[in-house]
Amino acid sequence: MTTSEIGLLGLGTMGAALALNIADHGFDIAVYNRTTAVTRDFKRDAGDLSDRITPTESLQDFVAAIAKPRAIILMVPAGDPVDQQIAALRPLLDDDDLIIDAGNANFHDTNRRAREAGDKPFLGIGVSGGEEGARFGPSIMGGGKKASWDRVAHILTAIAADHEGTPCATWMGEEGAGHFVKAVHNGIEYADMQMIAEVYGILRDGMGLDNAAIAAVFDRWNAGPLKSYLIEISARVAEAKDTDTGRPLLDIITDAAGQKGTGRWTAIEAQHLGAPVPAIEAAVAARNLSAARNLRKIGEEMYGAAPQPLDGALSEDQLEQALIAGKIICYAQGFQMISAASTQFGWKLPLPDIARVWREGCIIRSVMLDDMATALTQTPDENLMFAAKFADDLKANHTALRQVVAQAALHGLAVPALSSGLAYFDTMRTARGTANMLQGQRDYFGRHGFERLDRDGKDYHGPWAD
Template structure:
């Protein structure tokens, strides 16, 4: 007899954690993994939750064990594996059975699947890593709202909670959920890069050791920068490596990995003509980090990079203020990009709801996001830069951001995310920019025409057109 309300395919790290979360919240769940031994090992390790978990050895047994109409969550690698799994399920499930892709899918793939799959389909972004999947992630749903409502009682139950508010919500049609998750990950890249640059300034500029840096991050985590990423940065910096008795950070290779979602965000921003320079700088920094051998050669060629900074020239309080400013500007870019996508794809994405979902469970969760949710609730279309609370914060901190960027530049320390944030701020607050020169150049070599300031006419040409 089919008794389980939901099934899950894919018992990797995230899938296993999510399945346990579902069972712990009181839902009977059927699980299946292509490697049968993994399925049974998972079920045996479930402890007190084992009674709610039904392991199956075949896809047919898996489908048969779920109540009709079925809900099936896919936790398999993005791309072709998702399509292959959907194709295999299509031969076994009914027309009302709901398939949910909960992996890190590209929203273009999700859009395509929405249009081609005969069964009901959702694409949901799940953020929070293994810990979030097990204890409560942030969940961003995309697809028809009616399909979201079918699974919402489970998805909200397993999600993180901000007070008593579930950090799970329907974002919009088609691939909206996966797009919002990609934007989240792009912001995550930038957040991490801003922290890493502050670490570099303390280590290479101020000569601080890892333990001292840990104390700074943990202190910053008590103020406006309170967030999961600042908190764990302090914890990472405080760990001593057992093998060498040196700080663990000092033995970690300085080449950052990536799964591609930050890169997707940067690519989509270009398609949307949505400037996200802090996020793009973070993606570039990760790519550069992989070039370790080449960087070592360049150091030999041009001399050692960082020069010592007099602590009086760059107080830690100034660095904290700079990070506050950079973070606000980064989020401003991220939310502007989300609004651009909403307009482009007719998704009606709601900035207040997105900020509320991100307040807990996800990697970028922070105290600041609650203030952002409030700012967007007051005016969903207003940028964070223009919101009174955040404009006041920027006014107080942008000089610190300038100080950090200038000091870093004079001492040979790369701070691309900080610098991108400052350039964005300066560009956005300059009413009369320099693109008139670009328009003149374009007209000179291509007769592209230009608009005039004095009379507003367009399609004008310079004398070189004669």
């Protein structure tokens, strides 16, 4: 049997696209899928790339088709399926064969699998960009032993997206570092998408714009500081027509958003790390609330519809400025979380490289990421909101964010992510906050003690302690 340079197991949407990408870049690849018909159809439909693809119909044949030392990419659903495939493969592999989990794994699972592998090579890599990215160039975030990454780096950098000659693929750190960075990417993605959806709601319900006009607004914004993949596709979604009815597509899509869990993982892990990401948390909560359609209908019937026309209270330029500020804030939260994890897990995560890897291929790619990479290179330990470039941007745009949040609240337009972002910004620019009251309360009911501004020490109590 012809030996391929790499193997890929799991020919679902992402797996099939990634396998074609690998073949398209000149690498011979063996493929296996549990359903044999899927493997045969994949080979048949590969066109000019079929000569580089070796289909196999058993795990034994799959392993035999890969050149030693073998490298095998798993593209199967996260969780138990990954463990099951690793358990099935290990007895067929040599000790120096490399298994690469390229699915959306929880990084804690990747940590465990790396430890269980021991001296046997194992990588967990985050792959972002959806089906199109997997096929034509994703952003790739690698985790595991550096020597294992180096073995396949020539393939992974070749198939990754390219930004001005630089591949959007790099090694992040040991064990689950790659999957952790991918999870934070997805958390930022949740917040960015939610903020765009909130502004869409203001344009629709507050300003009365139809879908074509909303698409034009997003197209205009995509030519400026907000230029990004998510703004671009928001315009395409807004202008789309349903092929069955001819109606605007947005008018017939149910207002309940799905999720695969990575945003929720990010919010949960942020709590464990003590790294506040309120915009991401608000976005996760908004998706959960979107599913409560029956309850929301009851609420509208009981209290009346919340959204009211803005009657000129906001302009499109203010909405653009609010999104600029909100975007900076949610990225700042994400990078602060990555920095906290780097310290917690001893990964030494390369923040500037993470920003560079996200410049192309991934869902949150944006023109802002060039400046973010520069800022993180110059002051890697600083919150992005305090970097000179983004401090100037926030000074220019935070008033618009405040106006948008205030007017939205006055007119019944829910903007949870934008509101949370503004509260984070205001908290981070308030030298003396209100936690002194919290400390007093805790000491009153639990004798937890508090610190004083005028003395050293931490175990002071109020007069109630006597």
